[in-house]
Structure formats: structure tokens, C-alpha cells
Amino acid sequence: MARKKIDHEKQNDEDVVSKSQLKREMHHLQDLGKQLLDLKNQDLEGLGISDELHTALIETKRIKHREGLRRQMQFIGKLMRKEGQEIIDAIEAHFEKIRNLHNIHNQQHHLVEQWRDRILTEGHQNIEAFIEQYADADRQWLRQIARQSAHETKQNKPPASARKLFVYLRDTIAKQDH
Numbered sequence: 001m002a003r004k005k006i007d008h009e010k011q012n013d014e015d016v017v018s019k020s021q022l023k024r025e026m027h028h029l030q031d032l033g034k035q036l037l038d039l040k041n042q043d044l045e046g047l048g049i050s051d052e053l054h055t056a057l058i059e060t061k062r063i064k065h066r067e068g069l070r071r072q073m074q075f076i077g078k079l080m081r082k083e084g085q086e087i088i089d090a091i092e093a094h095f096e097k098i099r100n101l102h103n104i105h106n107q108q109h110h111l112v113e114q115w116r117d118r119i120l121t122e123g124h125q126n127i128e129a130f131i132e133q134y135a136d137a138d139r140q141w142l143r144q145i146a147r148q149s150a151h152e153t154k155q156n157k158p159p160a161s162a163r164k165l166f167v168y169l170r171d172t173i174a175k176q177d178h
Contacts, residue, residue, distance in 0.1 A: 030077030053079040
């Protein structure tokens, strides 16, 4: 009998969520509510949130007083707790998608910078390497802009050619990726 009592107590302990865990979940939902404030109205409507939460988010954007804003954010957290788990999952997925798009954009930007720097420093070899990967690129224009950039650097002029090269490389890479 004593053994069954101990097993029963363990089962109850596993079912009970700690007060700290509940607070963490409430703060997480309140933080999600803060992130929702940055979204446009059409994005909010696409998430399928309740009308009450949508109205509270719109009203929050008008509140300027610090204490009023704090209380409104707590209210939004309360409304977020009333939302179904599928809505919360959709909100989190939306923000994850935004983060992924941002990371992809940063990677593409770094790729373009690397190609620009390689073409400007090592010239002909990297122009040929770029053209092998991106067949739509104009070899003659790339050589010409690389020479102009070298000339500007020697004369301590602003790097207008390097900027033009960056834009050209960005557009060429984007065109092939899409």
C-alpha cells in the first residue's frame, strides 16, 4: 500500500506545473503580445487572433503614459492566455519566419560584399569565377567598373564605382536566385 501512495504522489507532482513555470509562460505570452504591436494591421488579421485582442493591440499603440502602457501590456498578456494554443503557435511561427527571412537577407548581403571585395582586390580571376557562377553577368562591365574603382582609390575619391558594383552584383545574384 505504501508503494502505491508514493507512486500516486509522484504522478501528482508531475501533473502540477510550478508557479515559476506559470510565470515564465505568462511573461512569454506578454512578450509575444509586445512583438505583435510591431506588426501591421493586415498581418494581425492574418494570424487569426480574437477581436478582443486585436482591439487591445490597436488601443495600446495610442497609449503614451508609462503606467497605462504597463497595465495595458498586462491586459494583453491576459488576453494572450485566453487564445488557443494553435493561435499562439501560429504567432510564434510568424515571428520565426520573419527571423529566417532576416537571416537569409543578411547572408545574401554578406555574399554580395564578399564578391565585391574579391573582384576589387584580385580583379580578373574573381570576375571569371563570378561569371562561372552567374552566367548573366557582363564580363566587360565588371572589368571596366573594377578599373574605375582602382582609379578612384588611387585618387582618394569616394568609392562610387564600388557602390555601383555592389548594386550590380546584388541584382545579378538576386535575379539568378529567383
